[in-house]
Amino acid sequence: GNSVTQMEGPVTLSEEAFLTINCTYTATGYPSLFWYVQYPGEGLQLLLKATKADDKGSNKGFEATYRKETTSFHLEKGSVQVSDSAVYFCALSDRGGGFKTIFGAGTRLFVKA
Amino acid sequence: SQTIHQWPATLVQPVGSPLSLECTVEGTSNPNLYWYRQAAGRGLQLLFYSVGIGQISSEVPQNLSASRPQDRQFILSSKKLLLSDSGFYLCAWSGGDDQPQHFGDGTRLSIL
Numbered sequence: 511g512n513s514v515t516q517m518e519g520p521v522t523l524s525e526e527a528f529l530t531i532n533c534t535y536t537a538t539g540y541p542s543l544f545w546y547v548q549y550p551g552e553g554l555q556l557l558l559k560a561t562k563a564d565d566k567g568s569n570k571g572f573e574a575t576y577r578k579e580t581t582s583f584h585l586e587k588g589s590v591q592v593s594d595s596a597v598y599f600c601a602l603s604d605r606g607g608g609f610k611t612i613f614g615a616g617t618r619l620f621v622k623a
Numbered sequence: 624s625q626t627i628h629q630w631p632a633t634l635v636q637p638v639g640s641p642l643s644l645e646c647t648v649e650g651t652s653n654p655n656l657y658w659y660r661q662a663a664g665r666g667l668q669l670l671f672y673s674v675g676i677g678q679i680s681s682e683v684p685q686n687l688s689a690s691r692p693q694d695r696q697f698i699l700s701s702k703k704l705l706l707s708d709s710g711f712y713l714c715a716w717s718g719g720d721d722q723p724q725h726f727g728d729g730t731r732l733s734i735l
Contacts, residue, residue: 546726556724556725603717605721609717613666618664
């Protein structure tokens with residue numbers, strides 16, 4: 511079945527550091543891939559998405575490229591801010607997946623000033 | 624634009640009491656609807672999803688139930704709450720099976 515594996519946290523960085531959060535997936539079909547962000551006490555918000563191989567999703571300085579050959583969708587940001595502190599979830603949704611989105615376990619990011 | 628409303632934001636209930644959490648979506652029709660639970664510091668657990676009025680799929684056997692009495696209304700219920708039902712409950716909707724999900728602000732449920 512479909513699955514998503516993302517790097518365990520927490521990840522602690524200093525402000526302006528480079529961020530990478532790794533995400534790999536297993537899917538039987540051709541999934542769409544997503545990154546969601548959850549700030550403390552809130553629901554999840556869609557951060558970015560990619561719907562086919564080699565697509566790059568981007569938003570608010572974050573980027574992720576859909577790599578079919580490595581089944582990966584790593585999240586990157588060139589310079590993090592304290593306000594980026596949150597939990598990040600990688601997810602996939604597949605037309606053959608029965609209307610369900612598969613979420614990774616989440617990676618908590620702390621950014622220090 | 625579409626919006627999702629979830630209430631209440633916070634709820635404290637005694638063990639054995641009933642539960643009703645409500646979620647409504649505006650600005651779209653025939654959405655897929657979802658209920659998730661998130662334990663503190665943990666990932667998401669899909670509880671129920673619905674692709675239409677009266678159509679409910681259960682992912683985890685437990686003492687919770689869900690209903691969809693109207694196209695854009697999704698209700699999570701329990702007749703008798705357990706301590707293990709504590710958590711952060713999230714409602715979400717999507718426009719299709721490979722579309723992103725859009726989440727409500729969540730209900731933090733504490734069982735005493």
